[in-house]
Amino acid sequence: MLGAMQDWELRVSLLADHAAREYGSREIVTRWADGSETRTDWAGIRRDALKMVQALRRLGIEKGDRVATLGMNHSPHLVTWYGATGAGSILHTINPRLFDDQLDYIANHAEDRVLIYDASFQPIIDRMKPRWKTIEHYICFDSGEHATPFDEWIGAEDGDADWTEGDERDPCMLCYTSGTTGNPKGVLFEHRSNMLHTYAAIMPQCLDLDARSVVLPVVPMFHANNWGFPWAAAAVGAKLVYCANNDPANLCDLIGKEGVNYLAGVPTVWLSLCQHVDEKGEDLPPITHALTGGSAMPRAMVERLMKAGIRVAQAWGMTETSPISTIAYESSDWEDLDLDAKVSLKAKQGKALFGVELRTVDLDDPSKVLPRDGKSSGALQVRGLWVIRRYFKAEEDAADEDQWFDTGDVATIHPDGTLQLTDRTKDVIKSGGEWISSVELENAAIAHPAVAEAAAIGIAHPKWDERPILVVVRKPGMHVTGEELRGLLADKVAKWWLPDAVEFVDEIPHTGTGKISKKDLREQFADYRLAE
């Protein structure tokens, strides 16, 4: 070597050290389901995490062992993020909304040795305990009725310990995707991938976080790395406000009392918040930053938030991408755009963050890379510094030899690099050799005031291979006919896209994470026959 710079492993424990040292008294607030509040700070989070490191060692937990949580958003949950990873073990955040068979599968597949859970999930524990073969220790975040209470468990330690050292490419977190087909698949985040994602996510053209940020992440901590907030907030000294009850009245009260200026949640969170203030005749709470993701935020909602002076940022990503891949941010000509153009920009999925690369390939021939012309629609692939290579315990890589990972989304990329999602690969309908977007049909149908929910699926057709049908749930007490809906759609999509039939049902099946389950819907309509 000729000389050079210092060697440091990019371990997430550096974040806890930095936050405790530079922003030790910056608060972390939790409002629990019963309305009570607890307060700690970054110094407290680090101290408790080090106590947890000692407590895990005392249980014999070793490097690489899995430590699971089944909890909502609160500060002890944040402690486990730094405690489990700081002990060299792997934090496995379990989604309590999964079905029992999935809960069974993932805890056994992960070989979790410890489970730390909210008392409110005691029924799940009672039900699943006989099926979970590897969990040796149960600890309860907020009660000691059926298990060791978390406070008592870590309270037996003095916190005078060091983080477990190791390579930056060591895994530190495990998060399963719910998966609409087959078993859930585990994404194993590394210390390094989390650290690089953290740096990138803080950027002004991504989360735009700084020491003034007071963040209320409504997105659950068990979901997709919690969009990175537990790490990014530590890097910049942001205050975190957690809430167990996401009722809009409760959120508005908490926002006001704790000075929250940054709210992050899926579009339905924003929808219920808007409905609430409308009913009360109130203004939107005085937040400055709205982050959304998970599904597309309706244009009207983007416009409303922007008119209230809120900086709206819509991100796209998935658990497999840590999760942020793209975000819609202010373009170089932003100041020259009118409101309408600004809303249009923010209503798309945005551009790739530095560290991530996108492309689309032909749905029939994946070796054919499509142009970024804003027209060609194809399978979206992604690669980069915090993108998955291989699922947990998988035999083969999930990415190809050039590291391209197929997202399962269908998308168009515009000439300026802006991503526009059009469908899921497995949901597009192939008719006469051409592709029909199920999402575009659904979006058009949902605009009708009487439609509560709509799903388009392909039905086998002897001549056209597949033809779309639209399955619709009407709003209570409202009426609409299939012909009316086809008439509405005729104005919005190509004529050959029009569904051959509209079927009204009482209910559409959903997955464990609340998405429409097209798989179940297709099974339900397996014997459906279209007139030729």
Place this chain on the structure above:
Amino acid sequence: MLGAMQDWELRVSLLADHAAREYGSREIVTRWADGSETRTDWAGIRRDALKMVQALRRLGIEKGDRVATLGMNHSPHLVTWYGATGAGSILHTINPRLFDDQLDYIANHAEDRVLIYDASFQPIIDRMKPRWKTIEHYICFDSGEHATPFDEWIGAEDGDADWTEGDERDPCMLCYTSGTTGNPKGVLFEHRSNMLHTYAAIMPQCLDLDARSVVLPVVPMFHANNWGFPWAAAAVGAKLVYCANNDPANLCDLIGKEGVNYLAGVPTVWLSLCQHVDEKGEDLPPITHALTGGSAMPRAMVERLMKAGIRVAQAWGMTETSPISTIAYESSDWEDLDLDAKVSLKAKQGKALFGVELRTVDLDDPSKVLPRDGKSSGALQVRGLWVIRRYFKAEEDAADEDQWFDTGDVATIHPDGTLQLTDRTKDVIKSGGEWISSVELENAAIAHPAVAEAAAIGIAHPKWDERPILVVVRKPGMHVTGEELRGLLADKVAKWWLPDAVEFVDEIPHTGTGKISKKDLREQFADYRLAE
């Protein structure tokens, strides 16, 4: 392995790829010394850099070889940043303001094989050529009179090439510190350290750069990694505006014409800009971001810029820290502060960026770490992800076994982590077992309207070990006595800090980078005797 995320080497070439792909048409503008302008864009920079990669390979330049530049700020210079590093060679940015002996030393020490230079530096080339033993190829950025012109050199290639691959810990840049003692020392930046510094620097609480930024870096490209702008601008798609002539009238004109909203330069740049607009009776140009560093920006200047609605950010760092270590940014209680408090915050050196750690140790006993109490003053040490480990070709590490690097600065760290520099280690004056800050004496003296420049040095004293004297240059036609200055200082510093004598001189010696040379001044006053 259990599975995990993708492996990518953090190479700076990823920045050129990203900028060209996502912001290909974002402009890079250069106004040359003769007033002419040239325009390219990020796609053009990448294309030309790949041509340069081919041209270097054709010259037989191999991985790790040094490619030097001797140039001001312009787009071909930016091309060499990505071209030299993209070819796997090491870009050595030479400071043309160095003395001949230093220029001799560093080019030979670096073993530069290629030198690309501005035609305006032809006299340096003519003078130094016989002394530079290793340089095989001379290429001129902007003329073909005495060497191959750069355009012609890369113009012979087609750009159809790939970046040289390698490890992220490969060195990519070499930058010598001018050094007030001994020979200049080379800092060897790595691809990885530059990439991590880039991510960190973009943060809202650091450079606060995004796609809307139009940056005019007045700081020279040969100085301290150009504060990171050539890399950070590529990551976010910022427009770069370069200027060969930093005359304030020229800067103001360029700012207006190119829509510059971000200006970065040492305090004297801001001083001359303010003087210019005052003389013309104009407002400050409509920039939104002012970045400064190199030396402390006077409080009055901070206040003036802030009142003009400009976001002022004062950074501290050094070549050895890539360079940004700390920056003064908006605190969590920013909105509650009055202007005076805001100015005070921004007039300090700020807090450590995530990735860097600071501490102070006792000047007499470096094993004693000092508290962060805002009072204790000691030797400032730094360590972190983009901090030097070992100088180029050095036999020993510059950092200790815990990676602490002694900055040579004397500082106080406040309880909130804010850094306040008080002196250089070798310039503090030891009197009666206690330390006197030469910088504080100088800052107090410079406040007098008749003082053009002031330097405090220690003079040997039989009883007190050392006593300070103040060396002063008066402004033309102005008058002030030593007693008047001592009277002014008596209000600002402890009585025992007051200089024993004030000496008026016509000129104070400076280093090659324009700083006061205390070393030369001490030599000049070596035989000076104080009354006992």
